[in-house]
């Protein structure tokens with residue numbers, strides 16, 4: 001009886017089209033926001049902020065990006081790592097070359113630059129699909145990492161190939177990058193930035209461009225007869241997707257790790273984000289967050305749970321277990337529930353709506 | 360907004376000596392006919408006669424080896440389907456071609472894509488211009504939903520709908536384009552009697568209320584004779600006859616090739 005839409009009648013199309021049409025969802029969102037803004041910084045230690053909350057938000061951003069391309073537009077990509085590298089190195093070069101540029105502008109410009117690269121590597125999608133496209137994006141992945149590794153210009157000729165994020169402030173006195181940055185500031189900045197960009201992604205997928213992406217995904221021939229140009233739909237998906245992934249790469253280098261080398265963005269990074277999208281739910285912005293949370297939390301859980309239960313398990317076994325659990329889950333979600341955790345969440349809500357009646 | 364006395368006007372689309380071959384197979388040989396404004400034209404013929412191929416040529420999916428197509432007096436050569444859509448040609452498919460992962464409402468909203476003008480940044484921000492546009496087009500779509508009596512399935516993913524309703528949603532999506540020429544490939548195939556009657560009524564109402572020109576492929580001769588203004592008969596890629604239902608029914612070639620034999 002608690003979670004009901006009964007009695008909440010939509011009297012206008014704008015009310016019906018809102019993101020959270022059910023009042024309980026809106027209340028939950030506000031509560032969730034309060035916890036995220038007030039409780040987490042107050043209660044979580046710096047260690048937890050740096051190892052769980054910050055990477056979670058960065059990964060969520062990358063997962064949103066890949067979900068737009070793969071989940072919404074149906075174009076499989078294994079180039080996520082390469083595009084994250086673009087965002088990281090573009091923002092590094094920009095931040096060094098223009099020290100006065102505000103850090104948010106740097107991130108956004110790096111995102112736009114990555115979008116351009118994404119469009120370039122998206123061109124083959126006009127001719128090839130599925131597995132073959134995945135191979136083409138794999139080529140992008142290897143090529144991009146090679147470029148950033150090979151040419152010292154990208155790292156300002158740092159002998160180790162590692163770039164270190166210069167210190168930058170979001171507001172005067174509040175550093176978000178560099179060694180002096182406070183984890184709470186970092187976390188709150190990421191929370192606001194990622195939430196805002198996630199909202200924009202949600203807006204896109206519920207507007208005409210998002211419907212065009214899904215139309216191309218579901219049946220490209222039918223999309224074409226209603227006037228959707230496959231060229232425009234696919235390349236815009238590559239652009240928007242790469243924009244998000246590029247910014248995620250920039251956040252990774254600047255806010256999460258603080259220093260990074262191209263090898264941090266190798267093919268396993270691409271797979272890691274792909275797993276988030278599959279487990280969280282293809283074609284769901286919420287799913288991108290759930291998948292990111294899951295993949296960030298699982299290893300931590302596996303490392304601590306046996307100890308708490310009084311079991312002694314070797315470190316190697318734990319990392320093997322991690323792989324096995326991921327593998328099993330990927331297969332489960334691909335076969336049984338392609339819409340992932342987001343769908344399970346929705347089913348749970350539907351059950352709750354009918355509760356206490358089973359049907 | 361009834362047209363009352365139906366006024367069939369000048370030629371809207373003209374195909375001239377169209378020949379289309381796949382390797383050695385001639386799907387269409389030297390076909391010519393025209394579609395006139397505001398009429399309902401039926402294209403009939405046995406399976407494999409080339410009916411669907413004809414729609415695919417008009418629609419820009421297939422590019423004929425010979426012949427010309429004139430639409431609204433302008434000759435055109437090969438074009439892509441999305442350009443045909445831009446010129447006001449909509450269609451449905453013999454096998455339903457809906458967007459399976461989307462709701463009924465979203466499927467129909469995709470039909471409005473060409474009419475929506477907000478750019479990508481306005482859409483990302485949503486509030487303001489894009490929201491006004493979404494609401495305006497939603498209103499149009501809701502009228503179509505009322506018209507086709509599919510209010511109850513608005514939010515249902517189309518993959519879960521029974522076949523007859525899927526066909527109706529596909530028609531709704533085509534209507535959302537507000538086309539000048541509507542091509543329907545076997546809109547009543549696989550339907551029961553009641554569903555067929557509904558669909559006939561919708562086709563007639565669309566033609567009557569919006570003045571849309573319709574070319575449809577149909578096997579049920581009863582339906583064809585009832586609703587069409589003119590009939591084109593194809594057989595093995597050739598045109599056998601072309602005229603009013605009464606004239607076509609009396610044509611000996613047609614009787615021999617098609618009507619005489621039960622299908």
Ligand SMILES: Nc1ncnc2c1ncn2[C@@H]1O[C@H](COP(=O)(O)OP(=O)(O)O)[C@@H](O)[C@H]1O
Pocket residue numbers: 381384385386404405406407408409410411412413
């Ligand atoms: N894409 C294609 N490739 C090869 N042959 C085709 C293709 N499309 C249609 N045909 C052939 O053209 C002929 C006419 O087919 P079609 O137009 O589908 O007939 P109808 O719709 O009248 O049943 C058939 O012999 C069919 O095999």
Ligand SMILES: [Mg+2]
Pocket residue numbers: 410411412453
């Ligand atoms: Mg056919």
